[in-house]
Amino acid sequence: MKVHPPAHVTGLKCSLCDATYAHAHVFTCPRCGEQGILDVQYDYDAIRTQLLPALGRRAFDHWRYREVLPISPDLQLPPLHIGWTPVYEAPRLAKLLGLQRMFLKDDGRNPTNSFKDRASSIGVLKAIEFGFDTIACASTGNAASSLAGLAASVGLKSFIFVPERAPEPKITQLLIFGATVLKVKGTYEQAFDLCKRACDEFGWYNRNSGTNPFLVEGKKTAGLEIAEQFGKSLPDWVVVSVGDGCTIGGIGKGLHEMKQLGIIDRVPRLLGVQAEGAKPILTSFLSGKDLVPTDTHTLADSIAVGTPRNWRRAVRQIKLSHGAMIAVSDEEILDAMRETARLGAVFGEPAGIAGVAGLKKAIATGIVKPNESAVAVITGNGLKDVHSAKQAAGQPISVEPDLPALKKALKV
Ligand SMILES: *Cc1c(COP(=O)(O)O)cnc(C)c1O
Ligand SMILES: [Zn+2]
Numbered sequence: 001m002k003v004h005p006p007a008h009v010t011g012l013k014c015s016l017c018d019a020t021y022a023h024a025h026v027f028t029c030p031r032c033g034e035q036g037i038l039d040v041q042y043d044y045d046a047i048r049t050q051l052l053p054a055l056g057r058r059a060f061d062h063w064r065y066r067e068v069l070p071i072s073p074d075l076q077l078p079p080l081h082i083g084w085t086p087v088y089e090a091p092r093l094a095k096l097l098g099l100q101r102m103f104l105k106d107d108g109r110n111p112t113n114s115f116k117d118r119a120s121s122i123g124v125l126k127a128i129e130f131g132f133d134t135i136a137c138a139s140t141g142n143a144a145s146s147l148a149g150l151a152a153s154v155g156l157k158s159f160i161f162v163p164e165r166a167p168e169p170k171i172t173q174l175l176i177f178g179a180t181v182l183k184v185k186g187t188y189e190q191a192f193d194l195c196k197r198a199c200d201e202f203g204w205y206n207r208n209s210g211t212n213p214f215l216v217e218g219k220k221t222a223g224l225e226i227a228e229q230f231g232k233s234l235p236d237w238v239v240v241s242v243g244d245g246c247t248i249g250g251i252g253k254g255l256h257e258m259k260q261l262g263i264i265d266r267v268p269r270l271l272g273v274q275a276e277g278a279k280p281i282l283t284s285f286l287s288g289k290d291l292v293p294t295d296t297h298t299l300a301d302s303i304a305v306g307t308p309r310n311w312r313r314a315v316r317q318i319k320l321s322h323g324a325m326i327a328v329s330d331e332e333i334l335d336a337m338r339e340t341a342r343l344g345a346v347f348g349e350p351a352g353i354a355g356v357a358g359l360k361k362a363i364a365t366g367i368v369k370p371n372e373s374a375v376a377v378i379t380g381n382g383l384k385d386v387h388s389a390k391q392a393a394g395q396p397i398s399v400e401p402d403l404p405a406l407k408k409a410l411k412v
Helices: 044-055 062-068 091-097 117-129 142-154 168-176 188-202 215-219 221-233 246-260 280-287 311-320 330-344 350-364 382-393 403-410
Strands: 009-014 038-042 087-089 101-106 134-138 157-163 180-184 237-241 269-275 324-328 373-378
Touching (some): 117 134, 117 142, 142 157, 142 168, 157 168, 215 246, 221 246, 221 373, 237 350, 269 280, 269 350, 280 311, 324 350, 330 350
Parallel strands (some): 101 373, 157 180
Antiparallel strands (some): 087 101
16 A cells, blocks of 8 residues: 655654754654654644644544644544543642642543553554554553554554563553563663664564654644643643653644644643652753753652653753743652542542642742642543552441441441
């Protein structure tokens, strides 16, 4: 099958040396190597004339923005519902945090229950476009389970490299979708390198979003949606947890594109939140220096990234938005998990909730002002990591099956 390239992509631009390359099956800049992350460029004038009139007729999923995505018009889209995740106002949570208005965008509602489905859905289409029948990735969990689910939806084979400490529910999710799972006896970084070498050796398509220029384009759809969902009443802050940096970098790009297309007239400030035990991007954001890899110690496994690949994009987008970064402890994450569930009724995994914990701290430290508004993107569902959730949730009350015992137990 002859597959045409994406209609509106004009090239791939290196974020280090500014060289521009034609759209092709490439990863990083040949001149700059690993550090030369490529950014997909588009013809926004052509996009404006096609996308804007079409939006009113389109289904509410992330393919409604197909003109600003690097996907071929010839390919059938995966059948799963990706994106257009709900935004809820959470006034009781706002009150607790000391904020005027607060919203939760629940990306745990994606088909495999995390934000990563936005990227994987692009990844499987690129694999098909470039003629691959197998796709692989290394992941702490969500990128992998997402890839396994999306590969199943389009009939691709998948190989997943996971570090030893990945939570059990996430591994089970991989296996049920039919992925071949390789548990690497080592860290995430070692799993990442082994996956890359295997892709080169066996001719598999590499989904690793840190360096694959197309995947981050899927992540930006959350930014496109926030712009359209809020329109004129855009909040002051968009709060996102940060591991590799692709999510916040993508959301920033999406918001800027919506400004460029005239759908919003300003870009909200980005608040990037890392875990205290895994904050190399925060350190680099504050020092202005190049990233120094670190060890990681946090229960928020999805953002436990010691060697982030896309840190420049993250830092650049946060600075461009006049935003800020902050780090939170595991204890603050567990508190926020409980509070977000009880006062906002959204149950997120630790990395999914880290943003709320960071927002709380940013308000307490004066970065975010009480008269401002914010939307926190809840990037993954709480059932992804029941072990951590149990630490936040507490224990049930055991009771004999009779009313007096119940009264005694409830102290009424
Ligand atoms: C991957 C992930 C993140 C962070 O995204 P990066 O692109 O690595 O910064 C945050 N939360 C969850 C639940 C994730 O799976
Ligand atoms: Zn370059």
